Amino acid sequence: MEKDDFSIFKYLADQNDHIVFAYRIDKQHICYLNDAFRQITHLDIGQVLNNTRLLFDIIHSEDFEYVKKSFQEALKKTPTTPVKFRIICPDKKEKWISLTFYPLLRADQSYLCGTARDDTTRQISLQHLQQINAWKDTMLEIVSHDLRGPIGTTKLLASIIANKVPDNKEVIKLTGMIQDIAKRNLDLIRLLLNRESLGTVYESLRRGHVEIVQCIRKIIDTYRESHIGRKFIQTSAETEIYTEIDGSKFLRIIDSLLYNAIQFTSEGDQIHIHTQQLEDSFLMTVTDDGIGIPKNLQPFLFTKYTRNQAEELGLEKWGELGLWVTKSLVDLHGGSIWFESETGNGSIFYVKIPF
Numbered sequence: 001m002e003k004d005d006f007s008i009f010k011y012l013a014d015q016n017d018h019i020v021f022a023y024r025i026d027k028q029h030i031c032y033l034n035d036a037f038r039q040i041t042h043l044d045i046g047q048v049l050n051n052t053r054l055l056f057d058i059i060h061s062e063d064f065e066y067v068k069k070s071f072q073e074a075l076k077k078t079p080t081t082p083v084k085f086r087i088i089c090p091d092k093k094e095k096w097i098s099l100t101f102y103p104l105l106r107a108d109q110s111y112l113c114g115t116a117r118d119d120t121t122r123q124i125s126l127q128h129l130q131q132i133n134a135w136k137d138t139m140l141e142i143v144s145h146d147l148r149g150p151i152g153t154t155k156l157l158a159s160i161i162a163n164k165v166p167d168n169k170e171v172i173k174l175t176g177m178i179q180d181i182a183k184r185n186l187d188l189i190r191l192l193l194n195r196e197s198l199g200t201v202y203e204s205l206r207r208g209h210v211e212i213v214q215c216i217r218k219i220i221d222t223y224r225e226s227h228i229g230r231k232f233i234q235t236s237a238e239t240e241i242y243t244e245i246d247g248s249k250f251l252r253i254i255d256s257l258l259y260n261a262i263q264f265t266s267e268g269d270q271i272h273i274h275t276q277q278l279e280d281s282f283l284m285t286v287t288d289d290g291i292g293i294p295k296n297l298q299p300f301l302f303t304k305y306t307r308n309q310a311e312e313l314g315l316e317k318w319g320e321l322g323l324w325v326t327k328s329l330v331d332l333h334g335g336s337i338w339f340e341s342e343t344g345n346g347s348i349f350y351v352k353i354p355f
Contacts, residue, residue: 010032014034016036017036017039019116020114021115023111023112023113024110025109029052030048030049030052031111033045040097040116040118041058042089042091043090058089059087060085060086060087060088066242067083070101071112074101074103081244083099084096084098084099085097095120096123097116099114099115099116100114100116102114129206151182151226152228153228154182155182155186156229158178158179158182159175159179162175205245205246205249205333206248208246209243210244210247211241212242212245212284213234213239213240213241215247215250215254216234216254216273216284220232220258223258223262229266231269231270231271232258232271232272233270233272235273237274237275237277238276241275243355245333246332246333249329249332252329253326253330253351256323256326257286257351258271260286260349261286261288264292265288265346266290269288269290270289271286271287272285272286272288273286273287280354281353282352282353283350283351284351284352284353286349286351288347292342292344292347293347294343298341301323302323303324333354334353335351335354336350337351337352338350
């Protein structure tokens with residue numbers, strides 16, 4: 001029987017404007033690069049085939065460890081999600097590359113094959129969109145931090161003043177009005193954030209390289225200012241945990257779980273966020289020592305409901321959308337969320353998101 005001639009596939013690869021490559025794992029060298037590699041990187045293919053190090057030298061210094069880790073993971077796994085990173089060409093021009101690995105593991109010889117494309121134009125467009133979203137997030141930051149903090153402090157101070165003079169009816173009346181106004185404004189801010197979060201549920205993920213320990217610390221600092229009476233504690237099994245997530249949506253997840261914990265705790269109670277890195281994911285827990293969630297409400301916690309339904313079910317503490325938005329954002333990341341709660345013994349919420 002005549003042997004198949006696979007040179008046709010090499011011919012097709014050479015006509016492609018995407019880079020096609022093959023890396024011999026046991027020999028630790030690149031054995032094939034198509035002509036698109038030269039067009040995109042401006043490197044000489046022959047020199048790179050003789051010295052693989054030249055390829056690593058053009059990777060942006062800030063992205064090198066990320067690419068190295070992705071490469072090592074690709075040696076052990078089935079096809080991975082695209083790895084997006086920057087390179088610096090010989091002419092000092094920066095380009096974005098989207099790289100996908102396809103491991104070919106066999107007993108006699110193993111290859112790490114793949115494709116890569118110039119993703120610069122798309123990344124620049126995304127950066128423009130991110131600038132617009134950053135402006136929106138800045139406005140939300142002003143609402144959630146610069147307004148929520150002072151309003152929360154005003155409400156707390158009014159409560160302290162009322163407790164200092166319990167027999168002065170005029171002071172009690174006026175401080176009560178201050179607390180009511182502050183509460184209505186805090187509820188309005190919460191509604192605004194919930195509505196914005198609802199919109200993000202129907203948006204596609206804009207994944208980025210995010211360090212989650214710092215991300216959590218940032219939002220906890222905001223809550224410390226606006227809820228002085230609560231004790232917020234943050235711990236992590238690792239100093240830093242990097243992953244590919246949508247940073248904006250992850251902030252919404254944290255904010256929602258902290259808000260939920262506040263609804264079931266009182267002044268002096270503790271709210272503890274802990275993170276740890278697992279083999280192929282990270283786990284975040286939010287623990288409080290509050291009153292716990294009544295068992296009759298637990299089945300509805302992640303359900304979408306209207307304001308009227310919330311009042312009928314006794315779910316007003318969670319606002320109009322409850323934790324449905326939170327679960328939806330976790331689901332978008334391919335993650336899972338669950339909780340444990342017992343009346344009188346507080347609650348623990350678990351969020352697990354894959355890398």
